[in-house]
Amino acid sequence: MVKYSDEFKVMIVQEYLGGRLGYGTLAKKYGIKSSEQIRRWVLVYKKYGAEGLLRKKSHEVYSVQFKLDVLSFMKRTGASQPETALHFGLTNPSMIGDWKKKFLEGGAEALDNPKGRPVMSDKAKNVKKDQKPTQQDEMTREQKLERENELLRLEVEYLKKLRAFQMDPDGYLEKHKQRYRSNSKKNSD
Known part of the structure; x- marks a missing residue:
């Protein structure tokens, strides 16, 4: 996935809002794979301003209840993932698709499983250091x-x-x- 600079996003959105070019034309002009990406930037800009595009993607952990609320809203209103993400202020719409898949496969409990490796405790780190070399060593x-x-x-x-x-x-x-x-x-x- 290509990462675009914050300044680039703002420039594209402002050019679109200037009314000279449409989503598709801007995508071709700047070599952006999908005009849908520009449409999302414009929606975020209209709702949150330039700060919405400049948000730094922090690795925020969302509660199970919040995830269920997001999925419930999407089902109830028929909103798309980007629209739902915009409504809840989420910066990554595809994250909602991941939540939906987990929920359908394993229910609400599956939404509680954090992504990635668990943090290693200090005690476990010390035990690793103190271990004697194995027979292979x-x-x-x-x-x-x-x-x-x-x-x-x-x-x-x-x-x-x-x-x-x-x-x-x-x-x-x-x-x-x-x-x-x-x-x-x-x-x-």
């Missing part, structure tokens, strides 16, 4: 080389089998079917 150079050698051997075996299969898939499968049948007979005896 304590391996000697010789053990690491042996392990690498074994992995390389396995890789070579895999590649040989893959090459054999690619050269003659039917013959390879037939050969292994016979081996599987003989192994299964031994296990059942």
